[in-house]
Amino acid sequence: MKQRLGVAPPAYDPSAPENVTTLPVGSPATVRSYVRELLRRHRKAFAVLMAVNAVAVIASMAGPQILGTLVNDLSEGERDLHLGRAVALFAVALAIQSVFVWQVRLRGSMLGERMLADLREDFLVRSVGLPPSVLERAGTGDLLSRITTDIDRLAEAMRQAVPQLSIGVVWAGLLLSAMAVTAPPLALSVLIALPVLLIGCRWYFRRAPHAYRAEAAGYAAVAAALAETVDAGGTVEAHRLGDRRVALSERRISEWTAWERYTLWLRTIIFPTINITNLLVLGSVVLLGGVFVLQGWIGVGELTTGALLAQMLIDPIGLILRWYDELQVAQVSLARLVGVREIEPDAGDGELSPDGRDVRAARVRFGYHPDVDVLHGVTLQVPPGTRVALVGPSGAGKSTLGRLLAGIYGPRKGEVTLGGTALAAMPAEEVRRHVALVNQEHHVFVGTLRDNLLLARTDATDAELWAALGGVDADTWARELSTGLDSEIGSGGLVVTPAQAQQIALARLVLADPHTLVLDEATSLLDPRAARHLERSLAQVLEGRTVVAIAHRLHTAHDADVIAVVEDGRISELGSHDALVAADGPYAALWRSWHG
Incomplete structure (x- = not known):
């Protein structure tokens, strides 16, 4: 990607970072709506900040006014200047200004921190409530960059930019008003610098938003590429993909840094423009003010006051442009x-709930990409209390079918129902009350063992927690912990093994007490003997529940009531273990190859 830095942005590439994001970027209308919502929440604090700032600015204008009056008196030949009174007034104004400037900084920081806290909480609450299908498809890189980099970038804006920009606007408005009252011709002379400022800002702000978006998306692409490479390190090494992954990471980094350099170049244009504007403001006031004095249109004192106010005007203009740039x-x-x-949430009607416990898939078609189906017209009936095993070769669509039966995804065609009600039409919370998915990936949260278990049911007693651990054969090692349920686990505490993390996840499942479960290799991290023992223990706990088990270990299928063989996105066989072995079809071949 070749470019002459400073002349044009990096060339557009269809695979470039801007198209990597899988989660949506808010439209301008959404952003404006959220900003208005934040301001409504904090309107009282915002109004107080503006009032305090106005007092501080008015107090700061006392000095130029006092000095201008003294100069005017001297020019008119006054001998009694009342310097003592002028010094006293200046001291009082300075004291008032100091107190209110301190209040401005304090209240501005408090307002910024409160808005930042609201933003973090809103994002966290909304992210946790996202449909599982969205989170599964989003991947880790983009979501991680939003939680970390975007929050960090916004922290400074929320703490400083929003309050400071508001302060700068009030400050500049009051200074211009004071100039218009003190010396109207001088206020007009400030407009000489306006075209330079407007042209420079228009040039900059037409390019900056797009460049900053590409820069942010570029970082997300870098994070995604690196996270995927680290997460799949074993696969990368096994298939000798190291050079390819390094090349991809380097390409993403080069695209990101190219946009970084471009945004830096944009700043090298806007900052000198601001400096030229500042010189023009002060220069025009002094030069034109001198002409006005010679013409007798204004007095020397008015010129002095106007020049000092113009000098003061440089600070709020710089403040506004600086923080407006940060806001980009x-x-x-x-x-x-x-x-x-x-x-939008997956559910369409918040009132829908199942009328029964039977699970049914009817002529289901589904794919992760448009017009590319993974499942092709699958139909499956799971009566209440039935244990169904989904078996078949890797990539046949077993896990995809399991996720549809768990309500994680909605079918492209056909229907998946629970108790006669389409899962896709039910609220996510309602689906989770009845159906739970436990897959191969388990997470242990930082905190105590009790906290990790109470995630499933906050009102569970210690006896129920121990019973849940016992149901998944985890009570033995849990009772050996120094402080039992109060033992700290996870990062910074006891590091549990993958098998123990899996048992904790299954104990949560026992506590959640759903009537239908989808187990996607839920015991894959245990050795075969321990997994077999755990499954026997779970069978007692799960007695009477509907269980859909996805497994490569065929002893799970052997114990099931019904076995569904999935091949190429279709159910090729359906029946009990004995019936399918006797039929000598695909399942019989799998059983012989696995059983020896």
Whole structure:
């Protein structure tokens, strides 16, 4: 990707970072709506900040006014200047200004921290509530970059940019008003610098938002590439994909750094423009003010006051442009964070609930990409209390079918129902009350063993927690912990083994007490003998529940009531273990190859 830095942005590439994001980026309307919502929440604190800032600015204008009056008196030949009174007034104004400037900084910081806390909480709550299908498809890189990089970028904006920009606008408005009252011709002379400022800002802000979006998306692409490589390190090494993954990471990094350099170049244009504007403001006031004095249109004192106010005007203009530039970066991060608000929940009707416990898939078609189906017209009936095993070769669609039966995905065609009600039409919380999915990936949260278990049911007693651990053969090692249920586990505490993490996840399942379970290789991290023992223990706990088990270990299928053989996205065989072995079809071949 060749470019002359400073002349044009990096060339567009269809595979470039901007198209890597899988979670949506908030539209301008969504961003404006959220900003208005934040301001409504904190309108009282915002109004107090503006009032305190106005007092501080008015107090700061006392000095130029006092000095201008003294100069005017001297020019008119006054001998009694009342310097003592002028010094006293200046001291009082300075004291008032100092107190209120301190209040401005304090209240601005407090307001920024409160808005930042609201933003973090809103994003966390919304992210946790996202449909599972969205989270599964999003991957880790984009979501991780939003939680870390975008929050970090917004932190400074929320703490400083929003309060400071508001302060700068009030400050500049009051100074211009004071100039218009003190010396109207001088206020007009400030407009000489306006075209330079407008042209420079228009040039910059037409390019900056797109560049900052590409820069943020580029970082997300880098994070995604690196996270995927690390997570799949064993696969990368086994298939000798190291060079290819390194090349991909380097390409993503080069694309990201190219946009970084481009945004830096944009700043090298806007900052000198601001400096030229500042010089023009002060220069025009002094030069034109001198002409006005010679013409007798204003007095020397008015020129002095106007020049001092013009000098003071440089600070708020710089403040506004500086923090507005910061807000360009923040706006991109904010759009990425509030973009999750545009994701519609899977459920369409919050009142729907199942009328029964039977699970049924009827002529289901589903694919992860448009027009590319993984499942082709699958039909399956699972009566209440039935144990169904899904078996078949890797990539046949077993896990995909399991996720549809668990309500994680909705079918492209056909229907998956629970008790006669389509899972796709039920609220996610309602689905989770009845159906639970336990897959091969388990997470142990930082905290105590009790906290990890109470995630499934917050009102569970210690006796129920121990019973759940006993149901999954985890009570033995749990009772050996120094403080039992109060033992700290996870990062910073006791590091549990993958098998123990799997047992904790299964204990949560026991506590959640759903009537239908989808187990996707739920015991895969245990050795075969321990897995067999655990499954026998779970069979007692899960007695009477509907269980759909996805397994490569065929002893799980042997114990099931019904076995469904999935091949190429279709159910090729359906029946009991004995019936399928006797039929001498695909399942019989699998059983012979596995059983020896």
